[in-house]
Amino acid sequence: MLDIAAELQRWVEEGRDFAVATVVAVGGSAPRGPGAALAVDGEGTVIGSVSGGCVEGAVYELCVQALADGADGESVLERFGYSDEDAFAVGLTCGGVIDILVSPVRAHDAGRAVLGAALAAAGRGEPVALARVARGPAALLGHALLVRGDGTARGTLGGHPELDRTAAAQAHALLEAGRTGTVELAEDGTHCPGGLTLLVESTVPPPRMIVFGAIDFAAALVRAGKFLGYHVTVCDARPVFATAARFPGADEVVVDWPHRYLQSTRTDARTVLCVLTHDPRFDVPLLTVALRMPVAFVGAMGSRRTHDDRDKRLREAGLSERELARLRSPIGLDLGARTPEETALSIAAEIVAERRGGTGLPLTATDTPIHRASAPDGRTAAA
Template identity: 60%
Template structure:
C-alpha cells in the first residue's frame, strides 16, 4: 500500500471508504513485488497498479464488488506461464496472489496516522493479516517512529503483541516482508500470515574519528544495513578514499556536524576520537538527543576522566547512564575488525534488549518479544 500512500492519506483525511487490493504473494517472474497495491474509492476513482496493466480491469471490478458488499475480504489469483505471458500483456509472467478488502478510515484511524507519518518521511510499519481465520482477515496494526507503541488491532489479544514485535524487527531492518506467526499458546493460538509494509530509510550509523577502527566499523555497519557517515575535523584524514564503505565522509568538527544533521530513534552514534576537545562537546550533545545508541572508545582511565568532564559540563546522571563506554561488548577484541564486531554486537543487543551473554547460559526462547507499551 505504500506505493499509493499519498492518495490513501488524502482519502483517509476525507473519511472516504475505499477498497484496497494488495499483492500478498508472488510466484515466478511477476512484475511487481509483494506489498504493491491498487485502491478504488466509492466514486470509482482508482490509483496504483499491481501488474503493469493486464489484470487491472479484473482487480478494479473486484474492488467495486467488495465496496458494494461491505463484507469479508476477497482473494484472487492471477497466473500465467512465462511462455504465453506476453500474449496476455503480462510481459514477465508469474503468478499474483491478491487480497481485496474494504477500508473504512473512520473505523481504522491509526491508518491515517501512519500514512501521515509516511508523508513526513518518518519510519512506519503497517501489518496486515492476509491469511488466517476469516474474522481476522484484513485486520491492520501500525508501529510508528521508534516502534514503542502499536496502534490498531489484530485480535485484541496475544496476536497483537506477536505481530507488533515482528513489525518492529522489520521496521528496524527497513524491509517489507510476509511473516507467519501463531500455533503457540503464548504467542497466538491461531496461525496467521501477516504482510508487514515498511516505510523506513536505513538506520544511521554516525562514526566520529577517522581512524583505523572507523574504517572497520563503517564496513561492518554497511554490512548490517546502516547508512554510514564518518566525520572528523581533519580534512587530510576524512576522505572517501580512506573509507570506501561509508555512504558519506564529512570533514567538520564532530559536534557541529551532529548539531545540523538529522537523527532519529534508530541512529547509533559511535565516538572513536578519544580526544577530549572532540569528545566532550560531542557527547554532551549526543546524550541529549533521542538516538538509539551512544558509545565512546577509550581506556578505563579515559572513561573516568571523560565522565568527570561531562559532569562538569552539566550532563545529568540519567544521561550518563545512556553512554556505552568503554564501547562494545567483551569479546576479547583487539584488531580493528574484531573491535567493529564488538561494537556492532552491542548496538544489536541494545536494539533487541539482548543480554550479550552466550545462548548456552540462557534458558527460555532464543527470540524474546520486546515490551509493548500500548495498543489503541
C-alpha cells in the same frame, strides 16, 4: 514483500506473473518477523525467504499452485507450526507458529499497479506503507492500499468506503513510526476487532550510523555498519584523515568539528552514534550534545582510565546521572577483541543487542528466547 522490493519491481517491469508469500504474524520462536516474503515466478524462480528454511518448500508449492490456478487463483492464508507428535513434518521445528499470506500477482490484475508503485517507491528509498487484507472475507483477502509519507493513498481494500480512509490513517501512523505490524478493523472501517486484519508493511530510509574519528578502527566499523544496513557517515575535524579514499565504504565523509556537525545534521530515534576519537577536545563537547539527543545508541571508545577521565569531564560540563547512564563506554561487548575488525564486531554486537533487546551473553549461558518479537513501542520483547 517490501523486503524484496528491488527484485519484485524488476519482475513487475518485465511483465512476469508471480506469487508472493508474506509473513503476517508470528508466535513463539519463529525465525522471521511480519513482512518477510518469498516470491515465485511462472518459471519457478524463487527469491526471498519466510522462515530461514523451515517451511520454504511447502510455501514454494503454495505459490506454484496459486499461479497454476490461473484467473481462479485467490489469496490464501496458511498457518505453519510445531507438532509434538511429528516434529520434523512440514512445520517449524524450532517451536514457533507463522501465518503466511500467499497472493498471486498477474500481469493484468487490477491491483498490480498499486503493488508496483509500492515496490518502486521502496526501491527508491522513499517512505511508503503497504496495507493488505491478511484475514477477512475471501473477496477482500490480499487487496492492497499504498500510503506515502505525506499521507496520500492509492488503491482500495475493496470494502466499505470508510475502510480505505481508516486503513490509510492507521498505515500512515505505522509508517511514521517506521514499523511493520497488523491492524484490526471492522469491515465498515470502525476500530472494532474481529472483522479484518490488515498487514501493514513500512519501509523508511535506512537508519544512520555516525562514526566520529577517522581512525583505522573507524574503517572496520564502517564496513560492519554497512553490513547491518546502516547509512554510515564518518566525521572528523582533520581533513588529512577524513577522506573518501580512506573510507571507501562510507556513504559520507564529513570534515567538521564533531559536535557542530551533530547539531546540524538529521538524526532520529534509530540513529547510532559511535565516538572513536578518545580525545577530550573532540569527545567531551560531542558527547555533551549526543547524550541529550533522542537517538538509539551512544557509545565511546577508550580505556577504563579514559572513560573515568571522560566521565569526570562530562559531569563538570553539567550532564545529569540520567544522561550519563545512556553512554556505552568503553564501547563494545567483551569479545577479547584486538584488531580493528574484531573491535568493529564487538561494537556491532553491542548495537544489535541494544536494538533487539539481547543480553550479550552466549546462548549456551541463557534460557531466554533466541528470537524476539517487536514490542508496541518499536523496541523488542521476548517472543
